Amino acid sequence: MSSIYLSNRFFLALGMLAGMFALSFSLTFLFPVAVGISFILLGFLVAEIYFVFRQKNPLDGKRSLPNILSLSDPNTVTLTMHNNTNQSFRLQVIDELPAELEVRDFSFDTEIHGQENIQHRYRVHPFSRGKYQFGHLNCFISTLLHFVQRRVQIAQPQTVPVYPSIIQMKELELKTLASIAIAPGIKKLRRIGHSYEFEQIKTYQRGDDIRSINWKASSKRNELMINQYEDERSQQIYCIIDKSRVMRMPFAGLTLMDYAINTSLALSNIILKKHDKPGLITFSDKLGSLIPAAQHNRQLQKILNALYSEKAREGEANYDLLHYATRKLINGRSMILLFTNFESKFALERVLPTLRKVNKNHLLVVVLFVNTEIEDFAQKTPKTTEDLYRQTTAEKFLYEKKRMTHRLRQYGIQTIMTRPEDLSINSINKYLELKSKGMI
Numbered sequence: 001m002s003s004i005y006l007s008n009r010f011f012l013a014l015g016m017l018a019g020m021f022a023l024s025f026s027l028t029f030l031f032p033v034a035v036g037i038s039f040i041l042l043g044f045l046v047a048e049i050y051f052v053f054r055q056k057n058p059l060d061g062k063r064s065l066p067n068i069l070s071l072s073d074p075n076t077v078t079l080t081m082h083n084n085t086n087q088s089f090r091l092q093v094i095d096e097l098p099a100e101l102e103v104r105d106f107s108f109d110t111e112i113h114g115q116e117n118i119q120h121r122y123r124v125h126p127f128s129r130g131k132y133q134f135g136h137l138n139c140f141i142s143t144l145l146h147f148v149q150r151r152v153q154i155a156q157p158q159t160v161p162v163y164p165s166i167i168q169m170k171e172l173e174l175k176t177l178a179s180i181a182i183a184p185g186i187k188k189l190r191r192i193g194h195s196y197e198f199e200q201i202k203t204y205q206r207g208d209d210i211r212s213i214n215w216k217a218s219s220k221r222n223e224l225m226i227n228q229y230e231d232e233r234s235q236q237i238y239c240i241i242d243k244s245r246v247m248r249m250p251f252a253g254l255t256l257m258d259y260a261i262n263t264s265l266a267l268s269n270i271i272l273k274k275h276d277k278p279g280l281i282t283f284s285d286k287l288g289s290l291i292p293a294a295q296h297n298r299q300l301q302k303i304l305n306a307l308y309s310e311k312a313r314e315g316e317a318n319y320d321l322l323h324y325a326t327r328k329l330i331n332g333r334s335m336i337l338l339f340t341n342f343e344s345k346f347a348l349e350r351v352l353p354t355l356r357k358v359n360k361n362h363l364l365v366v367v368l369f370v371n372t373e374i375e376d377f378a379q380k381t382p383k384t385t386e387d388l389y390r391q392t393t394a395e396k397f398l399y400e401k402k403r404m405t406h407r408l409r410q411y412g413i414q415t416i417m418t419r420p421e422d423l424s425i426n427s428i429n430k431y432l433e434l435k436s437k438g439m440i
Helices: 008-023 030-053 166-177 215-221 256-273 299-309 319-328 345-361 372-378 385-410 420-436
Strands: 004-006 059-064 075-083 089-095 107-112 117-124 130-134 137-142 148-155 158-163 196-203 225-231 236-242 277-283 287-291 335-339 363-369 414-418
Touching: 008 030, 030 137, 030 148, 059 137, 075 089, 107 117, 158 299, 166 256, 166 420, 215 225, 236 256, 236 319, 256 277, 256 299, 256 335, 256 363, 256 420, 277 299, 277 319, 287 299, 287 319, 319 345, 335 345, 335 420, 345 363, 345 385, 363 385, 363 420, 372 385, 385 414, 414 420
Parallel strands: 059 148, 236 277, 236 335, 335 363, 363 414
Antiparallel strands: 004 148, 059 075, 075 117, 089 107, 089 137, 130 158, 137 148, 196 225, 277 287
């Protein structure tokens, strides 16, 4: 029978019995003891085979998965098992996880009593987008001395897609749009200027901007009244993602491109909530996805589907193509968040003229990444002369990164220099900051 397995405990007992037979050559009184134990073990073996195989379907169960898994987040998987018999079993459960998770030894042991239902939950952390294939759920049941195990498969293979982080998107939405902005990381920004649409006249409250007092209405009501404004709406905000090889660098399991993809989804959701129009463009040596900025109900779903299918490319980014896309495919002045990375000042200087052209027609925000591994290494205490030399090189590299941001700002190009894990928070803060200043 292909579903019967002899456990390690059985082979341990068999080895001890063989040792007794070997000793019986010199200690003859052990021979009848060894023979007796052999018959007892044989009896237990036959009894166990009977008890674990007498029911056709001793176990039922299922694996419950979310409809979609969220990239880089903990996703809960629930296993449910039901004992159809009246006897107790010891279970060794092995779930066949997708190869992309790189987990080869997932298993756990438990006990299940007669007619009992049990549940077990565990979490998976996918670090790449795509379809994940879960295999069979294998339960190895045993009883008595646990010499024999019977394999019972209680869940069939399942396929589930891994999308950009929807969990992160919802968390950042709650933090950003909370009426009391006390969430860590999200800045509560003061409005600057009056590039806003008039909304209503209301009673002055302590803390309101005194420059907005409506003196005519105040004299009529005999109390201070203030003009209330709302942010200008329906501004176009484009997330443009560089898919070239510079975005394939991994940090904490995710590539820079995947960090940018998660952020683009979260930011697009905030843009819609703020009544602006999100759009998406991806490029490398050729154009990828193009979703024109819009504000309808299906816009976020279109962006999500496009981000799900994006793949990094081997070639260099063509910034002339980027300039063409922003000039011909984007109607009207827009805010552009360009997610890219430059590892040397020479690489920046080569494309700086093109970035200046883009910034002339739009409000360009260039997002650069801090190399956290080099940053952490530079902060360590050197122990040898070689370590000191390497740390000096690392500090020089970090200093050059800072000079890149200064270089971009010299030409009026907005910049974000961020650690990869802080990208979403910093990008949302930049969008809110520029919106509060009336720059978009």
